[in-house]
Amino acid sequence: DQQVKQNSPSLSVQEGRISILNCDYTNSMFDYFLWYKKYPAEGPTFLISISSIKDKNEDGRFTVFLNKSAKHLSLHIVPSQPGDSAVYFCAASAGISSGSARQLTFGSGTQLTVLP
């Protein structure tokens, strides 16, 4: 069962417009969420994160929104640039009672294409 879901495998957006990438999760124990960007043949690059005590976090052109009641988060990129074209992964983490172990559960990714 997929605990983190990205239902849109691809998204195309015009340069300068807003890109909105969505992510849903089912595990109510998740309390920390991250977005990564990945180019082919490279490792994921951290973009932005949000704790469950917040509903919004901004960093430059990137904003992540968290709706805990809906178990939904989204990443907004404004304005979108051609260099943003990549696969975007949503990831989630839960505090584990046995310690501070780190385990990220990833969504399947969304290929964003920003058209010039």
Add this chain to the structure above:
Amino acid sequence: KAGVTQTPRYLIKTRGQQVTLSCSPISGHRSVSWYQQTPGQGLQFLFEYFSETQRNKGNFPGRFSGRQFSNSRSEMNVSTLELGDSALYLCASSPPLGGHTDTQYFGPGTRLTVL
């Protein structure tokens, strides 16, 4: 500051062989996690090491193992390779403070092909 490095970047093995992959974390980071990325299963957590101890393990068979050295460098080993082990193996390191909310920084990965 140098990022996470992984060696080798590419590897070709045949079924039944074993393989060892290496990861050097960002300087000062003590937690190292390993992930497997395949087209069918996506990115899946293998295990995490902290201070030379395995702290968490994903749902993978015992053929997958790892270890961490006193300098935080980590290796993962896969024995009796199967075709399905062909994947991109990613290593990530995290700062020593806090817990599961520490950001994980990924290396470029090792592309393993099993023939």
